[in-house]
Amino acid sequence: MLSQIQSLLQNSQLRENIQAAVTQTEAIKMLLIASAEKGYTFTAESVAQMLSELTFVDSNELSEEELLSVSGGAMADSAPKLCHTAGCGGGHCYLS
Numbered sequence: 001m002l003s004q005i006q007s008l009l010q011n012s013q014l015r016e017n018i019q020a021a022v023t024q025t026e027a028i029k030m031l032l033i034a035s036a037e038k039g040y041t042f043t044a045e046s047v048a049q050m051l052s053e054l055t056f057v058d059s060n061e062l063s064e065e066e067l068l069s070v071s072g073g074a075m076a077d078s079a080p081k082l083c084h085t086a087g088c089g090g091g092h093c094y095l096s
Contacts, residue, residue, distance in 0.1 A: 001042060002054075004040050005031065005035070008038065014030065018031065028044050028048055031047055032047065
């Protein structure tokens with residue numbers, strides 16, 4: 001199924017239309033129509049599942065929130081927070 005969809009996506013017009021789709025459902029409908037024209041018989045569910053798996057595989061990049069959290073740009077709500085008040089000298093006591 002993946003190779004057949006990759007073959008369909010060689011059509012630049014179809015690829016552009018799918019990329020311009022507002023929803024995943026709309027993109028799936030376009031793929032189903034194009035696949036039927038080629039004689040392929042996919043269900044909306046099978047295409048959605050395949051897209052879900054591809055998205056999961058291709059999503060090894062961190063989101064902006066995850067990146068900030070890992071890089072120290074943001075602290076998780078459960079992490080201790082440094083106290084930076086003049087009363088304690090700042091930076092050495094923790095607030096929970």
